[in-house]
Amino acid sequence: MPEAPRGTPLPSSRTAVPTYAERLWLGPLGWMLLVVFAAMMAVAFVPLDPRVAVLVGVGVVVVGVVVLAALAPRVEVRDGVFRAGGAHIPVDLLGAAVPLDADETRAELGPRLDARAHVCLRGWIHSAVRVEVRDPQDPTPYWVVSTRRPAALAAALHA
Numbered sequence: 001m002p003e004a005p006r007g008t009p010l011p012s013s014r015t016a017v018p019t020y021a022e023r024l025w026l027g028p029l030g031w032m033l034l035v036v037f038a039a040m041m042a043v044a045f046v047p048l049d050p051r052v053a054v055l056v057g058v059g060v061v062v063v064g065v066v067v068l069a070a071l072a073p074r075v076e077v078r079d080g081v082f083r084a085g086g087a088h089i090p091v092d093l094l095g096a097a098v099p100l101d102a103d104e105t106r107a108e109l110g111p112r113l114d115a116r117a118h119v120c121l122r123g124w125i126h127s128a129v130r131v132e133v134r135d136p137q138d139p140t141p142y143w144v145v146s147t148r149r150p151a152a153l154a155a156a157l158h159a
Contacts, residue, residue, distance in 0.1 A: 073085035077091065082157060097153070125146040129143075129157070
């Protein structure tokens, strides 16, 4: 096989680049609440020593950011597999992917929810995608996955 010019990627049947990737981070209010909590913890240590209070406040923010970042689920479509949090399914086994706005998401998670459905939700994200599962061996009829970009995720699943 001829060598590709420097800087040109070699052709490959599989790509490691995700066609869609998102991290379900906290919204701005959640991050502000972390800072408020850290400030409250720092204030509790002011009578002991103001320097200790500052260290406690900074420590709470750092630990909070690390924990919240580690716990934020990933939603991605890569190498023909749809991943949402810890679950994954081949895209070949999926049917229609429908983007949901806030009202449709609320309806899907309320009166229309099937108890067998797989859900990967974050309460601070008000839109989602509903994806049909066409695997006859899987009792899960569909997935509902939170996303800030439902149209882009649905397009990636249809690609």
